[in-house]
Structure formats: structure tokens, C-alpha cells
Amino acid sequence: MWFMTFRIALRALGRNKLRSFLTMLGIIIGVGAVIAMVAIGEGAKATIRSQIASLGTNVLIVLPGTATQGGVRTGSGGVNTLVDSDAKAMTQEIQAAAFASPVIRRPDQIVAGNLNWSTLTQGVAPEFQQIREWQVAKGRFLHEGDMESAAKVAVIGQTVVNQLFGNDDPLDAIIRIRNIPFRVVGVLAPKGQTSQGTDQDDTILMPYTTMQKRLMRITYVQSIVVSAVSAERVQEAQEQITALLRQRHRIGPDREDDFMIRNLSDIAEAASTSARVMAVLLGSVASISLLVGGIGIMNIMLVSVTERTREIGIRMAVGARSRDIMLQFLVEAVVMAATGGSIGILLGIGSSEVLKFCAQWPTLVSPIVVAIAFLFSAAVGVFFGFYPAKKAAQLDPIEALRYE
Amino acid sequence: MSEVIRAENLYKTYRMGDVEVPALRGVDLTIDQAEFVAVMGSSGSGKSTFMNILGCLDRPTSGRYFLEGQEVGSLSRDDWAHIRNKRIGFVFQGFNLLSRTSALENVELPMMYNGFAGKQRRERALEVLSLVGLDERVDHMPNQLSGGQQQRVAIARALVNQPSLILADEPTGNLDSTTSAEIMALFRRLNSDQHITIVLVTHESDIAAYAERRVHFRDGSVVSDQKKT
Numbered sequence: 001m002w003f004m005t006f007r008i009a010l011r012a013l014g015r016n017k018l019r020s021f022l023t024m025l026g027i028i029i030g031v032g033a034v035i036a037m038v039a040i041g042e043g044a045k046a047t048i049r050s051q052i053a054s055l056g057t058n059v060l061i062v063l064p065g066t067a068t069q070g071g072v073r074t075g076s077g078g079v080n081t082l083v084d085s086d087a088k089a090m091t092q093e094i095q096a097a098a099f100a101s102p103v104i105r106r107p108d109q110i111v112a113g114n115l116n117w118s119t120l121t122q123g124v125a126p127e128f129q130q131i132r133e134w135q136v137a138k139g140r141f142l143h144e145g146d147m148e149s150a151a152k153v154a155v156i157g158q159t160v161v162n163q164l165f166g167n168d169d170p171l172d173a174i175i176r177i178r179n180i181p182f183r184v185v186g187v188l189a190p191k192g193q194t195s196q197g198t199d200q201d202d203t204i205l206m207p208y209t210t211m212q213k214r215l216m217r218i219t220y221v222q223s224i225v226v227s228a229v230s231a232e233r234v235q236e237a238q239e240q241i242t243a244l245l246r247q248r249h250r251i252g253p254d255r256e257d258d259f260m261i262r263n264l265s266d267i268a269e270a271a272s273t274s275a276r277v278m279a280v281l282l283g284s285v286a287s288i289s290l291l292v293g294g295i296g297i298m299n300i301m302l303v304s305v306t307e308r309t310r311e312i313g314i315r316m317a318v319g320a321r322s323r324d325i326m327l328q329f330l331v332e333a334v335v336m337a338a339t340g341g342s343i344g345i346l347l348g349i350g351s352s353e354v355l356k357f358c359a360q361w362p363t364l365v366s367p368i369v370v371a372i373a374f375l376f377s378a379a380v381g382v383f384f385g386f387y388p389a390k391k392a393a394q395l396d397p398i399e400a401l402r403y404e
Numbered sequence: 405m406s407e408v409i410r411a412e413n414l415y416k417t418y419r420m421g422d423v424e425v426p427a428l429r430g431v432d433l434t435i436d437q438a439e440f441v442a443v444m445g446s447s448g449s450g451k452s453t454f455m456n457i458l459g460c461l462d463r464p465t466s467g468r469y470f471l472e473g474q475e476v477g478s479l480s481r482d483d484w485a486h487i488r489n490k491r492i493g494f495v496f497q498g499f500n501l502l503s504r505t506s507a508l509e510n511v512e513l514p515m516m517y518n519g520f521a522g523k524q525r526r527e528r529a530l531e532v533l534s535l536v537g538l539d540e541r542v543d544h545m546p547n548q549l550s551g552g553q554q555q556r557v558a559i560a561r562a563l564v565n566q567p568s569l570i571l572a573d574e575p576t577g578n579l580d581s582t583t584s585a586e587i588m589a590l591f592r593r594l595n596s597d598q599h600i601t602i603v604l605v606t607h608e609s610d611i612a613a614y615a616e617r618r619v620h621f622r623d624g625s626v627v628s629d630q631k632k633t
Contacts, residue, residue, distance in 0.1 A: 004516065004522075015504060310500070311502055313500075314500045314501075314502060314513075315513070315517075316485065316488075317459075317461070317488060317494050317500070318488065318489060318494070318513055318514040318517065318561065319485050319486065319488045319489020319490070319514050319517040319518065319565075320485060320517050321481070321482045321485040321486075321517070322481060322482070322485075323482075324485075324517055397461050398456055398461050398462060401496070401500065
């Protein structure tokens with residue numbers, strides 16, 4: 001009986017395909033937009049989440065310069081108030097901090113054989129590996145001995161390997177940086193891109209002491225990265241680092257810090273939250289389109305009921321009860337809404353895929369959202385079809401049969 | 405012979421704003437099974453109102469209406485719908501077929517409201533279409549059929565659930581004289597061969613002549629009730 005009612009509804013909608021389609025358009029667009037928006041939001045969230053993980057968890061970055069200066073990068077013209085003993089003090093004296101490593105960065109050109117490649121050179125301590133949770137694919141990471149002797153050793157990232165060595169094994173190869181020979185002791189596992197689009201594998205790590213003494217002739221460090229013992233203690237670590245540095249740098253109580261502490265996960269989490277808020281906001285706006293679509297259905301159903309007054313009269317004359325008529329028109333409305341919803345879902349998924357393919361935006365369509373969208377459009381059909389169906393069911397057969 | 409219709413002192417008054425319009429004033433009428441009755445009268449005589457009550461489409465203001473011994477004047481709308489489905493068949497002047505629906509499906513329509521399965525419906529529909537003389541063209545749409553053929557489809561539809569009573573409202577009103585004669589002959593055949601009770605409204609004497617009993621309405625009452633001898 002349901003199957004027949006369904007078929008009758010499809011027949012009725014098929015009588016005027018253009019009109020049915022135009023009525024469905026509101027629902028189609030609404031559902032399509034909701035699916036696409038949510039997919040974009042979910043994709044962004046998932047990407048950011050994996051990127052947070054790749055940056056290392058519970059990581060703080062300490063930078064020189066005051067907050068009012070606003071600078072995040074320090075170059076040769078920057079303020080040079082951080083030193084490596086600050087990092088050592090952090091590791092030793094702050095319980096909430098698990099590891100600390102100085103970091104010095106500079107773009108440099110690497111030469112290997114007759115190939116060269118510009119990459120980011122980073123001078124770091126062995127703790128850098130634990131902080132960034134960066135595995136070594138081949139060979140070894142830097143160790144304390146490298147620091148002490150300012151050894152000319154390097155651990156290189158996958159992109160550098162691809163550019164300079166192709167499929168050859170780079171271990172124990174000699175590369176030259178500013179004409180100084182370095183031996184490759186390890187290859188880093190691949191990490192991929194950051195949310196800003198930086199290629200994390202396009203880098204070379206060396207002891208920071210080597211960077212200070214042999215490449216740059218400096219005694220300061222550009223930043224210190226610290227990983228907290230746990231997510232709960234990140235705040236505590238941040239406070240303790242502040243106290244420690246103020247003391248070490250002899251900063252009086254009424255003077256500002258000469259450093260800044262940034263919480264990487266916070267930034268990433270904020271980005272993730274804002275992506276999600278955006279998605280919800282856009283999704284809500286798109287839902288309004290669904291509402292409009294529902295109103296369109298109600299409108300057309302009312303017209304349809306009026307047009308088919310005679311038909312309703314005939315049906316009643318041959319034995320249709322009020323509830324039969326009500327069901328007939330309700331099912332028509334629901335079929336229209338659900339069909340529109342299905343097309344909208346396909347449209348939404350299609351757009352998400354197109355965006356993923358062409359604009360390289362990460363999108364993620366979740367089955368739950370699809371199911372909710374479908375049920376919601378069916379619900380819209382029931383809700384907005386109810387009034388016209390009721391009107392139809394309450395027609396007087398005598399009047400209806402007389403209708404021109 | 406058992407009674408099919410018994411009307412006892414039927415009154416029907418319509419209220420139009422402040423004015424009360426009496427359409428039926430105390431109608432008493434009994435129709436037995438297998439009778440073929442013509443109901444005549446000018447417009448405003450109350451014959452249409454009477455037919456609506458007979459067909460369980462309208463409720464009498466007072467008085468009682470018995471269909472096959474059961475008082476039906478005060479039943480619910482849903483009960484009426486069931487009666488219209490199973491016990492009464494309507495034939496209208498304007499045929500009242502569903503457009504863009506085949507003849508076969510039109511005939512099947514009453515069966516959709518009492519739960520017949522698809523195959524059964526089809527068989528039964530073909531059976532009655534054959535009975536009214538329409539074996540071919542069962543898949544045609546109404547606009548592909550002549551007036552006479554459309555009315556045959558309507559008659560088939562009225563017969564499909566084996567009703568005790570056929571109510572026909574000016575069934576030949578939209579047909580030419582030849583076709584009218586054919587349709588009336590069909591009614592006569594159904595009445596004599598299948599013993600179906602037929603109550604037919606008309607204002608034409610030659611059409612009324614096909615019936616064996618004529619009932620005249622005027623101003624809401626029965627003014628004459630004659631059987632052919």
C-alpha cells in the first residue's frame with residue numbers, strides 16, 4: 001500500500017516535471033550548500049588537527065623581543081636577548097617543561113656534488129627531536145657530543161634528499177653549506193605541509209653550536225622551543241618560563257618581558273575552532289535556503305490542491321476517506337522534498353569533490369551529515385506539506401465535484 | 405423483494421447567511437432491489453439534494469435514510485466513504501474520469517481504497533470493462549475516447565466493487581441521441597441481467613422512458629410516483 005502511494009505520488013509529480021523541479025530547487029540548493037559547507041569545515045578541522053599533531057604536542061615557542069614590537073621572526077637586525085643557557089636552565093629548573101631546545105634558522109644553499117638546493121637550515125639541540133616528535137627514517141639524530149664539538153654533521157629532510165640525492169642513499173655523503181663540508185648522519189621521516197603551506201621536509205638540522213660558531217658567528221639563539229609535560233601543564237610551564245627568564249634576564253618588576261611566549265597548539269586550535277564556527281555559520285545560512293524551499297513546496301502544494309479539487313471530489317465519491325486524501329498529498333510533498341534532498345546531497349558531495357580537486361581545499365563528507373540532511377529534508381516535506389494536505393482532506397465532496 | 409432505499413420524512417434545509425432555504429420538505433420514498441427509477445424535476449426541485457443524500461454525500465437535516473436496512477443518515481464521514489466505495493456507484497453527467505489516467509486505471513480507482521492487490525484489481529477491472537462493452541482501448545486516456553466510451557468507463561468504475569445501487573445524475577446530458585440510446589440500453593441491460601438497482605436523474609422524458617418507475621420532485625417534495633404498467 002505504501003509502495004502504491006509512493007508510485008501515485010511520483011506519477012503526480014511527473015505530470016508536470018518542470019514545476020516539480022523548480023519547487024525542489026530550494027531544497028536542492030539548501031541541502032547541497034549545507035553538505036558542501038560542512039564538508040569544508042570538517043576537512044579544515046581534520047587537516048588542522050593532523051597538523052597540530054605534526055608540529056608536536058604541547059609545544060611552546062619562546063621568542064626574543066617585546067610584545068609591542070610584534071615581530072615573530074628575528075633576523076640579523078632583531079633583538080638578541082635569548083641565549084642557549086636559557087634553554088638549559090628551562091630543562092633543569094622547570095618541572096612542567098619536559099624538553100627545551102634552542103633554535104636558529106636561516107635560509108641557505110646546499111651543494112651536493114654538482115646539484116644545489118636552497119633550503120631552511122636549522123640549528124637545534126638533540127631535544128628538538130622529542131619536542132617535534134620527529135622520527136629519523138635512516139641513520140641517527142644529533143646527539144650531545146655533536147653539540148659539544150660543534151660537529152659538522154647534518155640530518156636532512158626528505159625533500160632535500162629528493163632534490164640532491166634522488167634515489168641514492170645520502171647517509172655519510174658530504175654536503176657543502178657556504179663552502180663548509182658537512183656529513184649527513186641521518187634522514188628525517190616525512191612530515192608534510194603545515195597549515196600555512198610550508199614544506200616541513202624542506203630543511204636541514206644541525207647542532208646549534210655549529211650554526212653559532214661556524215656559520216653565523218653569533219652567541220645568541222633566535223628562539224627556544226619547549227614541550228610541556230602534559231596538555232594540562234602547558235599553562236603552568238608558560239608561567240614558570242616567564243618567571244625564570246625574567247629572573248635570568250634581570251628584568252625589574254615594572255618593566256616588560258624582553259621575550260614572548262607563543263603556544264603553538266593554541267594557535268592551531270583557534271584556527272580549527274574558527275574554521276568550525278565558519279562552517280556552522282555558513283551551514284546555518286544555507287539552512288535558511290532549506291526553509292525557503294519548504295515554503296515553496298507548501299505554496300505549490302496549495303496550488304496543486306486547488307487545481308485538483310475536482311479530482312479530490314471524484315476520489316471521495318468512489319470511497320476515499322479524508323485520511324486517504326491527506327496521505328496522498330502528504331506523500332507527494334515528502335517525495336518532492338526527499339527527492340530534492342537526495343539531489344542536493346549529490347550536488348553537495350559533487351561540489352566538495354570538485355573543490356578538493358581544483359582548489360586543493362581539504363573536504364570531508366561524513367555519512368552522518370548526509371543522513372541528517374536527508375531526514376531533515378523529508379521532515380521539511382512533512383511539515384510544509386501538512387497544511388495543504390489537510391486542506392485537501394477537508395474538502396466537501398459535493399462542492400469539489402461541482403468545481404470548475 | 406428487499407428494500408434498497410428507504411427515505412422517511414427527509415428534510416434538508418440550507419442556511420445562506422440569514423436566509424434558510426428548504427431544499428427537501430418531508431420526502432418519503434422506498435425503492436426495492438432491482439428497480440429502475442427515474443427521478444425528474446426542474447432545477448430547484450430538490451432532486452439533486454435528494455440524490456446527494458442517497459449517495460451519502462450529504463446529511464439530512466431531519467428524517468431518516470436507510471440503505472439496505474441500515475440507517476446511514478447519521479454515520480461518520482469515514483463510514484460514508486466506505487459505503488460509497490462498496491455499496492454505491494456514481495455516474496455523472498460530466499463523466500468525472502481522472503485525466504491523464506488510462507481507462508483501466510480509472511476503473512481500478514475504487515479498488516485502491518479497499519485494499520485490493522494489483523493483479524486482482526486488473527482482472528476485475530478488465531471484467532467490468534468487458535461487461536460494458538469496452539474490451540479494446542482500455543489503456544487509452546479519457547481525451548482519446550469518445551463521450552460514449554468515457555461514460556462506459558465511468559459506468560464500469562461504478563460497477564467495479566459490485567454495489568447494490570447505481571446513482572446516475574443526467575448520465576446522457578453530454579451525449580448525442582444515438583450514444584444516449586446506447587448508454588440507456590446498457591443501463592437497462594445491467595438492471596435486467598445483473599439486477600442492479602438504478603436511480604437516475606433526468607429532465608428528459610425519452611430518457612425517463614427507459615425506467616419502469618418515475619418519481620417527480622417539485623419544491624422539495626415528491627409530487628408523483630408512477631410505475632409503468
